[in-house]
Amino acid sequence: MRILFFAAVALYAAAVILQFAGTAFKKNKLLKASWLVFLAALAIHTVFLIVRGIVARRLPLSNQFEFANAFAWGVALMLAVLRTRLKSDWLSVVAMPMALLVLVYAALQPMEIHDLMPALRSAWFGVHIGSAVLAYAAFVIAGSIALRYVLAVKKGADEDDLKLKQMDYLSYRLVAFGFLFLTVVILSGAIWAEQAWSAFWTWDPKEVWALITWIIYAVYLHQRLRSKKRGLGMAWFLIIAVPVVFFTFAGVNTLLPGLHSYG
Amino acid sequence: MKKVWNYLRSMRFGILLLVLIGLCAVVGSLIPQGRELSWYVENYPSFHPTLFFLQLYDVFKSWYFLALTGLLCLNLTLCSLVRIRSVVRGGRELRPRAALLPDEVKLTSVGVKKLEEHLLATGCRKNEQGSARVYSKRLVGRYGSFLTHLAILLTVIFGAAGLSLPQVTDRDCLPGESVRLPDGAEFAVRSFRSTDESGKLDYASELTIVLPDGRSRSGEISVNHPMSLGPYKVYQQTYGTAGSVTVTNLENGGSDDFLLPEPAFLTLDNYNGLWVLAVYPDYYLTPDGVITPTGSADGDYPNPVYLLQRSEDGVQTQEAAFPGTVLEVGGLSYRFNAPERYPGLRIKYTPAIINTLLFASFALMIAGLYITFFLQPVLVKVDDEGYAVGGPKPEGMRLELKELLGGYERGE
Numbered sequence: 001m002r003i004l005f006f007a008a009v010a011l012y013a014a015a016v017i018l019q020f021a022g023t024a025f026k027k028n029k030l031l032k033a034s035w036l037v038f039l040a041a042l043a044i045h046t047v048f049l050i051v052r053g054i055v056a057r058r059l060p061l062s063n064q065f066e067f068a069n070a071f072a073w074g075v076a077l078m079l080a081v082l083r084t085r086l087k088s089d090w091l092s093v094v095a096m097p098m099a100l101l102v103l104v105y106a107a108l109q110p111m112e113i114h115d116l117m118p119a120l121r122s123a124w125f126g127v128h129i130g131s132a133v134l135a136y137a138a139f140v141i142a143g144s145i146a147l148r149y150v151l152a153v154k155k156g157a158d159e160d161d162l163k164l165k166q167m168d169y170l171s172y173r174l175v176a177f178g179f180l181f182l183t184v185v186i187l188s189g190a191i192w193a194e195q196a197w198s199a200f201w202t203w204d205p206k207e208v209w210a211l212i213t214w215i216i217y218a219v220y221l222h223q224r225l226r227s228k229k230r231g232l233g234m235a236w237f238l239i240i241a242v243p244v245v246f247f248t249f250a251g252v253n254t255l256l257p258g259l260h261s262y263g
Numbered sequence: 264m265k266k267v268w269n270y271l272r273s274m275r276f277g278i279l280l281l282v283l284i285g286l287c288a289v290v291g292s293l294i295p296q297g298r299e300l301s302w303y304v305e306n307y308p309s310f311h312p313t314l315f316f317l318q319l320y321d322v323f324k325s326w327y328f329l330a331l332t333g334l335l336c337l338n339l340t341l342c343s344l345v346r347i348r349s350v351v352r353g354g355r356e357l358r359p360r361a362a363l364l365p366d367e368v369k370l371t372s373v374g375v376k377k378l379e380e381h382l383l384a385t386g387c388r389k390n391e392q393g394s395a396r397v398y399s400k401r402l403v404g405r406y407g408s409f410l411t412h413l414a415i416l417l418t419v420i421f422g423a424a425g426l427s428l429p430q431v432t433d434r435d436c437l438p439g440e441s442v443r444l445p446d447g448a449e450f451a452v453r454s455f456r457s458t459d460e461s462g463k464l465d466y467a468s469e470l471t472i473v474l475p476d477g478r479s480r481s482g483e484i485s486v487n488h489p490m491s492l493g494p495y496k497v498y499q500q501t502y503g504t505a506g507s508v509t510v511t512n513l514e515n516g517g518s519d520d521f522l523l524p525e526p527a528f529l530t531l532d533n534y535n536g537l538w539v540l541a542v543y544p545d546y547y548l549t550p551d552g553v554i555t556p557t558g559s560a561d562g563d564y565p566n567p568v569y570l571l572q573r574s575e576d577g578v579q580t581q582e583a584a585f586p587g588t589v590l591e592v593g594g595l596s597y598r599f600n601a602p603e604r605y606p607g608l609r610i611k612y613t614p615a616i617i618n619t620l621l622f623a624s625f626a627l628m629i630a631g632l633y634i635t636f637f638l639q640p641v642l643v644k645v646d647d648e649g650y651a652v653g654g655p656k657p658e659g660m661r662l663e664l665k666e667l668l669g670g671y672e673r674g675e
Contacts, residue, residue, distance in 0.1 A: 118465050118486035162665055169662055176636035183632055187625040190422075196487045198498045198609050200425050200621065203323050208292040215285040219278055225408075225656065226274050256292055 004048035011041030012100045023093050042076045056113045061129040068106030074137030075099040095144040124192035131184040138178030143242035145171040146235035159231050179217045205256035209248040272341030280335045291322035339416035346409040361642045362392030366649035374671025398643045407635030414628035421621040429613040437522045437605045447475035455606045468606040501607030506542035507600035535593025538572035542602045554583045
């Protein structure tokens, strides 16, 4: 099973290298090759997650290795869906490395399969953690689009250009999607915590940082929807928010011990 | 005064409060909360006076955090009240108002035809308003923002109630015994196990709850599966390990089993007998043969050892015993058994309505967010010259139509 994981990592890495080379040398063939390799990586990654789930007899979402895998898979899947729907390749150069980055983090975690501890054996397990995968992946892709937007503007693109406006709008839609799922994460976590620990909210560091992430994206959505702020400023906002997402995902478990430390 | 009122209900104030709450949360997550004050003195030698002054050791119960939360509730209440008027009134006026919008894009007649075909094909309803046609769909989307803000307000209120109202009692209870609360509610543990049928770790207690009004319920509780009856909810919270001793009266042959979670003196005459001081999971023998008890990292008891004090004719002697050991002191025989586990129960008393209201708020919030972001209203006014996009969130439609009709636009 490990070979599937490392094959996926290697293929994602190859796709990223081909993507950079294709972009730098403006070679369409390299970009096409990058995309095919990326799809192969995504397919193998999907098989790996399914096999691991079958072997573990549960959703493969229980520890940092599994969650990072699912997170990277979510980023890759969203990229594949968006690229297919947009029929355009502008997102790959920033989003592919994000998926690889998360997967490299996964590779640094212990990979053994363990039984779920009693506190994790709940019907809320899939809802809570699956929603987190979707939310974090959406935020990372939104940040990637924002980065692409900033790079385009720095290169001299006009912010009134329809393409840039569509990029800006797409990042907002992804944040909206991620925000809905982050809310599901927090609320399902509260219901689960009440069943497992007897309190809806315990100010555990993971809960607190999920709330902080929620507040950050709530501020973004208000700025965008009510104050009608658009463009470069909001793109920077989304780029700066991505490290907060990564900290909530990995930093909290590593640096701030709490009830979620097993994750 | 009006300025203050307007500011209190403004989005700017709401965002300021969210940012301040977020900053408090960052501090509260970085500084360990709720420890003994001496811990902070030891770990923050130069910073602790400021830490105490700002109550950073308990940020989430500090006066300023509670004040910020209260102000957020006020802000949400005021903005919900303002919204409710515009949501109710605005609904009736949406289409007539859209009909009055000046064209924002001028189209050729072919472009107008293509636009109207596209709007009908994507499920919009056509409404004639004078010389203009107003196309609309998903107008329910205008309620989303109001519902979401109302749900956040209710979640904060009922969440605060859900955190502050419950009375929580933590009790250890040996199998066969019961916990009785001052109001007469009784919680009897019949048995406890720490693994399931397949041998996986799973802490579970067989339990019966009897309420003062006579209602009762029996069943199993385990981690993640508490049991409720009336306002009570019982959780499988922790477990402990108790020594197990069978004591037999050597004179009449009568015997009894004792589970001993704490030190106990087992005696007939209060003079001669055996103090069972503790039971340890494991031990090692020193080179000179002394038994030294040790703990265990995983909570198991691989080689349990009892630490005892024999009291006989005024002489006290320390000794150890293992499961299977039999000792005789003061007319009693003590047979030591393998230690047994017992549950630690958490008994929570909450008015049941709080949970119901909180769950309803959660559901409302999810519904509100879904309506806000995924049922965005479409309102397009079309006339023979061109079109205008109205409604609360016109951006997506504007971009869609711009892309669709790029080749049909007319210059001024």
